[in-house]
Amino acid sequence: MKSAPHLELAKQYLYGNYRPAPVVFVRGEGCSLYDEGGKRYLDLCAGVAVSTLGHAHPELTKAIAEQAARVIHVSNYFYNAPNIELAEALVRHTGLARAFFCNSGAEANEAMLKLARRYHYARGDKMRQRMIAFHNAFHGRTMGALTLTGTPKYREGFGQCGPTTHVAYGDLDQVRAAMGADVAGIVVEPVQGEGGVLPAPEGFLVGLRKLADEHGALLLVDEVQTGMGRLGKMFGFQGQIEPDAIALAKGLAGGVPIGAMVTNARVADALPPGTHGSTFGGNPLACSAALAVLRTIENEKLCDAVRARGQLLTSLLKDAAKALPNACEGSRGVGLLQGLILREGLLARDWLGKILDRGVLLTAAGERVLRFTPPLIVSDGELREGVRTVVEVLKEIS
Ligand SMILES: Cc1ncc(COP(=O)(O)O)c(C=O)c1O
Structure with a gap:
């Protein structure tokens, strides 16, 4: 062999x-x-x-090769053109307001977790730290993302995770019962991928949006697996709700490592300079690849x-x-x-x-x-x- x-x-x-x-x-x-x-x-x-x-x-290969021949990395001390253009494209496609870039799905969820806590903190609500997430959910392997991941085997042996209440996916009554003045946000996948390919029941996302609004919490949608056309529309939340933020990764750049958090205007100032960042995040190579993927999804x-x-x-x-x-x-x-x-x-x-x-x-x-x-x-x-x-x-x- x-x-x-x-x-x-x-x-x-x-x-x-x-x-x-x-x-x-x-x-x-x-x-x-x-x-x-x-x-x-x-x-x-x-x-x-x-x-x-x-x-x-060919489109993706060409975009990567041409960008690699121009410049691969400059850091976030400076601007780079593909980064700005990708932020514009994602805002246009999502109807949201601003994009932050990182390198993976777990990192995109970390960003949403920090966003949720910092949003409330900046408004003087420092006790809002608890998250609501779902049994069978998968949000990644970093310590923060593990906090949200709803399958105990992934958390076993790693000690204490941040405060999260996991409830049954699809059950709005359980979400309602778990809400409280200490809840910073709800994190949900439009279809639970890793958990067993479980689509959200009709009206679930709309119900979550209502509950989040009633309780002053954010609604954060993990589109890492469902985004970029996989469900037959560019993003799974579309046509149902406006999330406060979404997490993207996986298919965004067709195989070049990238992650993104796209937020609405309400939470766009929650992470001011110095509160979050990533050395590689938003580098020209990954962003050029993502632009080529978005263009091809549209053109084809x-x-x-x-x-x-x-x-x-x-x-x-x-x-x-x-x-x-x-x-x-x-x-x-x-x-x-x-x-x-x-x-x-x-x-x-x-x-x-x-x-x-x-x-x-x-x-x-x-x-x-x-x-x-x-x-x-x-x-x-x-x-x-x-x-x-x-x-x-x-x-x-x-
Ligand atoms: C919905 C969802 N969120 C987050 C992740 C984690 O992404 P990554 O492995 O890029 O950190 C995954 C990976 O399977 C996922 O399916």
């Missing part, structure tokens, strides 16, 4: 916090990835909802494409679940964030390797969901190929 030397080195030198499959990828094109031996894989996970335009998209009408491909994926997964009554309980999701739910007692993680052996890349969400988050450029044929492979593998269970 051509990858064997690299895999040996990986065993020796890489920190052991991941459990990667024994495949070393060296090249990609569209929705295909190729390993060191030249074997082709169909990428229906897109690096966990990151490779928005697939691999080696990828939100329309996601809605069409999403409908096909919904029906393919429904048929798959029906065809596999012993293995599958059903399917759920929105746009190109969907999952096939396995029956109680089966672990999604256990099947990823077998699916990979047949040349298809997926990820697990929650314990029992095989998650599909393909690049937004995926074709009908590629979705059919992927679901057909999954069905063949899961037939083993029957």
